[in-house]
Amino acid sequence: MFSQEIKKFLTQASTKLQISVSEDKILLEHPAELTNGDYSTNIALVTAKTLDKKPRDLADKIVSTWREIGLPDFVEKIEVAGPGFINIWLKFGALGNELIEVLKDGDGYGRGLKPARTKDSNVLADFSLRQKTIVIDYSAPNIAKPFGIGHLRSTNIGQALYNLYKFLGWKVIGDNHLGDWGTQFGKLVYQIELKIKRSPIKSPNILDHPLIKNLTLEDLEKLYVEFHKEAETHPEMEDEARKWFKKLEEGDPEAKEIWQACIDISLKEFDRIYNLLGVKIDFAYGESFYLDKMDEVLKDCRKKGILKESQGAQVVEIPGMKIPAMLVKSDGATIYLLRDLATIKFRMREWKANLIVYEVGADQTMHFQQLFNVATQLGYAKLNQFVHVAHGLIRWSSGKFSTRKGMTIHLEEVLDEAIKKAEKLCESAGVAKDLTPEERAAVAQKIGIGAIKYNDLKQNPRTDIVFDWEQILSLQGNSGPYLQYTYARTESILKKSGKHLGWWRGNDLDSSEVNPEEGGLLRTIYRFPEVVEEAAKTYSPNLICNFLFDLSQKFNLFYDKQRIIGSENEDFRLLLTAAVGQVLKNGLRILGIEALEKM
Numbered sequence: 001m002f003s004q005e006i007k008k009f010l011t012q013a014s015t016k017l018q019i020s021v022s023e024d025k026i027l028l029e030h031p032a033e034l035t036n037g038d039y040s041t042n043i044a045l046v047t048a049k050t051l052d053k054k055p056r057d058l059a060d061k062i063v064s065t066w067r068e069i070g071l072p073d074f075v076e077k078i079e080v081a082g083p084g085f086i087n088i089w090l091k092f093g094a095l096g097n098e099l100i101e102v103l104k105d106g107d108g109y110g111r112g113l114k115p116a117r118t119k120d121s122n123v124l125a126d127f128s129l130r131q132k133t134i135v136i137d138y139s140a141p142n143i144a145k146p147f148g149i150g151h152l153r154s155t156n157i158g159q160a161l162y163n164l165y166k167f168l169g170w171k172v173i174g175d176n177h178l179g180d181w182g183t184q185f186g187k188l189v190y191q192i193e194l195k196i197k198r199s200p201i202k203s204p205n206i207l208d209h210p211l212i213k214n215l216t217l218e219d220l221e222k223l224y225v226e227f228h229k230e231a232e233t234h235p236e237m238e239d240e241a242r243k244w245f246k247k248l249e250e251g252d253p254e255a256k257e258i259w260q261a262c263i264d265i266s267l268k269e270f271d272r273i274y275n276l277l278g279v280k281i282d283f284a285y286g287e288s289f290y291l292d293k294m295d296e297v298l299k300d301c302r303k304k305g306i307l308k309e310s311q312g313a314q315v316v317e318i319p320g321m322k323i324p325a326m327l328v329k330s331d332g333a334t335i336y337l338l339r340d341l342a343t344i345k346f347r348m349r350e351w352k353a354n355l356i357v358y359e360v361g362a363d364q365t366m367h368f369q370q371l372f373n374v375a376t377q378l379g380y381a382k383l384n385q386f387v388h389v390a391h392g393l394i395r396w397s398s399g400k401f402s403t404r405k406g407m408t409i410h411l412e413e414v415l416d417e418a419i420k421k422a423e424k425l426c427e428s429a430g431v432a433k434d435l436t437p438e439e440r441a442a443v444a445q446k447i448g449i450g451a452i453k454y455n456d457l458k459q460n461p462r463t464d465i466v467f468d469w470e471q472i473l474s475l476q477g478n479s480g481p482y483l484q485y486t487y488a489r490t491e492s493i494l495k496k497s498g499k500h501l502g503w504w505r506g507n508d509l510d511s512s513e514v515n516p517e518e519g520g521l522l523r524t525i526y527r528f529p530e531v532v533e534e535a536a537k538t539y540s541p542n543l544i545c546n547f548l549f550d551l552s553q554k555f556n557l558f559y560d561k562q563r564i565i566g567s568e569n570e571d572f573r574l575l576l577t578a579a580v581g582q583v584l585k586n587g588l589r590i591l592g593i594e595a596l597e598k599m
């Protein structure tokens with residue numbers, strides 16, 4: 001790619017001047033104003049401080065030396081600007097050739113970057129690990145609780161990261177770490193068992209009881225909420241719930257049967273929501289899967305001499321942290337940190353994971369700091385093999401959602417509402433008017449789901465989102481439907497032209513033949529692989545959203561101002577259209593949003 005070649009030449013020029021700088025330390029940016037070039041670097045400003053030289057003078061020397069070495073054949077010119085920036089212009093012929101590369105690579109355009117190791121990075125997402133194994137832990141809903149709107153972020157961002165790394169050629173494993181263990185199940189089992197006892201209907205087998213057979217996921221949520229409301233006036237219920245969880249841990253048949261029924265009901269509903277979202281996760285191991293693997297972790301802790309007793313509990317001290325990592329409570333109950341350690345050991349042994357990425361809320365930051373530290377102390381992996389993508393929360397304006405208090409919005413409600421609004425949009429805007437009712441309904445579903453997913457993904461993962469029906473269901477402006485409509489527009493134009501574009505040659509392109517709208521597209525399309533790389537390195541799918549929205553705006557401006565079919569430059573403009581469509585398709589696929597050929 002252009003950026004990598006430019007970095008190589010800058011490194012050569014710097015080396016010739018006896019300036020020590022590695023390629024990964026060279027910052028290349030795209031100037032906001034196209035009059036300032038296609039790339040700009042501050043290499044002189046950064047290195048001048050250590051060399052005790054004036055940045056502008058050093059920039060002049062770097063540029064002079066680079067010209068002596070010879071500019072790459074795709075660079076038009078280089079100039080020094082301001083206090084010491086080096087601006088670089090690309091040849092229009094090279095940008096034209098990039099359009100051919102887009103069509104040649106097709107669905108693979110954007111993944112062709114070479115490995116670039118970052119020596120001092122504490123994260124191994126430096127693309128030296130391509131073809132190695134990355135485990136992405138995402139979604140992780142709790143058993144017996146419907147998908148709330150708060151579950152959207154981990155599921156959505158996690159799937160986008162999965163798609164992104166797979167697109168770039170990594171061996172990716174998605175693992176859905178289900179919350180199917182813990183004291184909350186004591187509360188649920190107790191509440192269900194209590195209702196069965198109070199019921200006039202008796203059954204020899206608890207699983208055949210109507211209350212169990214007719215339970216839905218919504219019923220389980222209501223039972224959980226009811227428990228907490230009743231426990232406010234009957235605190236002894238908490239003790240009873242702890243007793244039932246202890247029974248569950250000890251393998252009590254009745255407790256296990258009720259617990260398993262909760263799991264079966266939940267998984268069936270989860271799969272339905274995943275299908276609606278177009279999400280498919282490779283594995284779904286719940287916390288309970290690791291119960292028989294925890295002793296092995298405790299043995300490892302003892303062998304390493306890091307397990308200590310503190311007020312009856314078993315803990316591991318964390319350097320630099322006042323609070324130790326608790327693995328076992330004073331009453332002998334295990335903590336989910338211990339199960340997470342068993343999970344890491346399993347992933348390393350079973351999948352030979354080189355990198356484990358956890359897409360989990362920011363409120364779990366301290367947990368992961370402790371988890372990664374203890375796993376490192378145990379020798380399960382190195383610290384740079386763990387990444388916590390800490391997404392912000394979706395909140396009410398008054399605060400966090402709370403299942404205990406019943407303050408939640410079910411994700412399915414949001415998805416259904418989005419599809420209904422998409423249907424109205426199709427009707428009012430004349431979208432998909434040439435399709436059958438069945439086809440139109442399918443398009444509306446893809447538009448609605450795409451709107452919800454894009455509204456989430458366009459946000460920086462680390463920011464909190466205040467839940468707003470109007471904003472989250474907006475189908476205009478910077479939205480999924482806008483990108484889908486732009487892609488459908490490119491497909492419509494190409495189909496109408498009926499032309500094959502393979503013979504066009506970019507080298508024939510001259511800057512005098514390019515108008516501002518065409519130039520804006522030419523000087524944007526080639527950046528897609530760079531954006532994909534940056535999004536992967538920073539675990540930020542929103543960078544891809546930003547790029548696709550910008551590209552769509554520029555294409556629609558071009559479409560509004562320039563005639564395509566029947567113009568003197570028809571072939572070039574059709575090629576631009578085809579390249580824009582291919583990039584939009586590739587980007588939307590990474591985001592998990594379907595590119596619609598007809599709208």
